[in-house]
Amino acid sequence: xxxxxxxxxxxxxxxxxxxxxxxxxxxxxxxxxxxxxxxxxxxxxxxxxxxxxxxxxxxxxxxxxxxxxxxxxxxxxxxxxxxxxxxxxxxxxxxxxxxxxxxxxxxxxxxxxxxxxxxxxxxxxxxxxxxxxxxxxxxxxxxxxxxxxxxxxxxxxxxxxxxxxxxxxxxxxxxxxxxxxxxxxxxxxxxxxxxxxxxxxxxxxxxxxxxxxxxxxxxxxxxxxxxxxxxxxxxxxxxxxxxxxxxxxxxxxxxxxxxxxxxxxxxxxxxxxxxxxxxxxxxxxxxxxxxxxxxxxxxxxxxxxxxxxxxxxxxxxxxxxxxxxxxxxxxxxxxxxxxxxxxxxxxxxxxxxxxxxxxxxxxxxxxxxxxxxxxxxxxxxxxxxxxxxxxxxxxxxxxxxxxxxxxxxxxxxxxxxxxxxxxxxxxxxxxxxxxxxxxxxxxxxxxxxxxxxxxxxxxxxxxxxxxxxxxxxxxx
Ligand code: NDP
Numbered sequence: 304x305x306x307x308x309x310x311x312x313x314x315x316x317x318x319x320x321x322x323x324x325x326x327x328x329x330x331x332x333x334x335x336x337x338x339x340x341x342x343x344x345x346x347x348x349x350x351x352x353x354x355x356x357x358x359x360x361x362x363x364x365x366x367x368x369x370x371x372x373x374x375x376x377x378x379x380x381x382x383x384x385x386x387x388x389x390x391x392x393x394x395x396x397x398x399x400x401x402x403x404x405x406x407x408x409x410x411x412x413x414x415x416x417x418x419x420x421x422x423x424x425x426x427x428x429x430x431x432x433x434x435x436x437x438x439x440x441x442x443x444x445x446x447x448x449x450x451x452x453x454x455x456x457x458x459x460x461x462x463x464x465x466x467x468x469x470x471x472x473x474x475x476x477x478x479x480x481x482x483x484x485x486x487x488x489x490x491x492x493x494x495x496x497x498x499x500x501x502x503x504x505x506x507x508x509x510x511x512x513x514x515x516x517x518x519x520x521x522x523x524x525x526x527x528x529x530x531x532x533x534x535x536x537x538x539x540x541x542x543x544x545x546x547x548x549x550x551x552x553x554x555x556x557x558x559x560x561x562x563x564x565x566x567x568x569x570x571x572x573x574x575x576x577x578x579x580x581x582x583x584x585x586x587x588x589x590x591x592x593x594x595x596x597x598x599x600x601x602x603x604x605x606x607x608x609x610x611x612x613x614x615x616x617x618x619x620x621x622x623x624x625x626x627x628x629x630x631x632x633x634x635x636x637x638x639x640x641x642x643x644x645x646x647x648x649x650x651x652x653x654x655x656x657x658x659x660x661x662x663x664x665x666x667x668x669x670x671x672x673x674x675x676x677x678x679x680x681x682x683x684x685x686x687x688x689x690x691x692x693x694x695x696x697x698x699x700x701x702x703x704x705x706x707x708x709x710x711x712x713x714x715x716x717x718x719x720x721x722x723x724x725x726x727x728x729x730x731x732x733x734x735x736x737x738x739x740x741x742x743x744x745x746x747x748x749x750x751x752x753x754x755x756x757x758x759x760x761x762x763x764x765x766x767x768x769x770x771x772x773x774x775x776x777x778x779x
Contacts, residue, residue, distance in 0.1 A: 325352025429485020446481030464667025490569030582636030609719030627704030658682030
């Protein structure tokens with residue numbers, strides 16, 4: 304037994320993760336269901352470090368130092384269960400199995416329970432950053448026991464991305480916490496991408512600007528508060544010219560956005576927990592709408608369009624309005640995502656430190672951004688902050704842009720430009736800050752048809768009105 308860490312599942316992600324471990328000086332046991340992938344890793348990259356290839360699971364496990372640390376990087380779902388079942392007969396007390404794939408957190412809770420009962424540690428770990436991140440330094444979100452993190456953590460921290468010398472990897476919480484946080488990360492990624500797409504569309508329709516011109520605006524934005532990986536690649540994509548047609552690349556791509564399911568999981572969980580994650584939900588539905596061809600086919604050219612053309616006269620002011628509206632909407636989407644983490648943390652007893660999550664997202668992952676520093680600072684100021692928007696920095700930053708936000712959302716509505724994420728974020732903002740909501744009327748209706756009772760603004764207790772009788776009020 305010579306290897307300090309093992310990786311089984313050597314498709315793009317596992318292969319690069321194994322190389323990352325090796326490049327950082329670890330002796331890496333490697334295994335894949337079909338041996339060809341294991342061999343090709345050694346042939347192509349064997350000189351990058353020390354690999355111990357095995358064809359059988361038994362040899363693979365035997366090549367690991369105890370307590371063994373096995374990273375499973377296979378297709379999420381049944382494949383993960385199959386691999387765990389194959390490993391089990393060879394593992395011993397205290398060994399650590401890390402699922403670094405994109406598992407759904409309830410599966411992780413189930414697997415953690417099963418492995419704990421057998422004296423093993425199961426670490427469900429979010430890994431973000433795609434293929435390149437896996438090789439050069441991903442953002443890593445491991446769950447499981449603190450005990451397992453004591454020996455596993457330093458290795459994961461070593462291979463993770465670093466920002467200002469700080470690893471983008473930290474212990475998240477028990478059982479499903481790591482995969483949960485990764486799921487919300489992906490949900491926020493959906494919202495962020497949708498907001499950027501809406502900003503692009505606003506600039507396109509409001510200014511009649513070309514993709515290249517809008518690309519320059521995004522490049523400029525990337526030097527300020529909005530600086531992030533997604534804004535940076537947006538500028539790159541918009542500047543790209545299709546070599547076959549000479550047209551802007553974005554203009555030849557079919558306008559249908561696909562999804563693999565993590566956005567859907569996030570929204571489903573938001574509904575389960577009763578947390579309004581409207582930015583993520585709108586972003587997920589916007590992808591569904593883009594791909595829902597029968598509806599689009601039936602509606603295109605049929606439904607009445609806006610009648611007034613958008614005639615922007617002050618270009619610079621408009622661009623600044625869109626920028627401020629984008630920033631404000633983005634703060635809402637992140638604020639909602641962190642609310643969801645807080646709610647799940649309370650529900651499942653995970654005790655997740657939200658500031659630490661923002662810190663590990665600063666590098667390596669798709670939503671890496673300058674303003675995550677501000678989020679970490681906000682939660683450092685107040686660990687129990689009920690609402691990110693209520694942190695003084697964000698309250699002020701959003702207030703500074705709120706008039707722009709209203710101009711953009713109302714202009715978009717007037718001129719028929721769909722901005723589901725911008726609009727719903729503003730509606731959330733106005734809803735959450737309102738002195739009084741029309742929910743009073745809803746509760747009154749509920750009492751009317753279902754005797755669901757209501758509370759009063761002026762007295763303690765629950766009441767019911769005899770709606771079909773003399774309409775007198777009864778204590779409930
Ligand atoms: P895939 O999801 O395409 O999975 C392929 C790997 O799974 C191969 O090694 C394959 O082995 C193995 N496998 C499939 N079924 C079984 C089985 N029944 N028993 C044993 N092994 C099996 O690989 P990726 O590298 O793209 O992703 C790996 C994981 O990482 C996934 O969970 C994915 O969601 C996650 N992830 C992916 C990211 C990405 O950017 N691609 C980013 C972050 C996470 P074989 O070669 O024998 O077929």
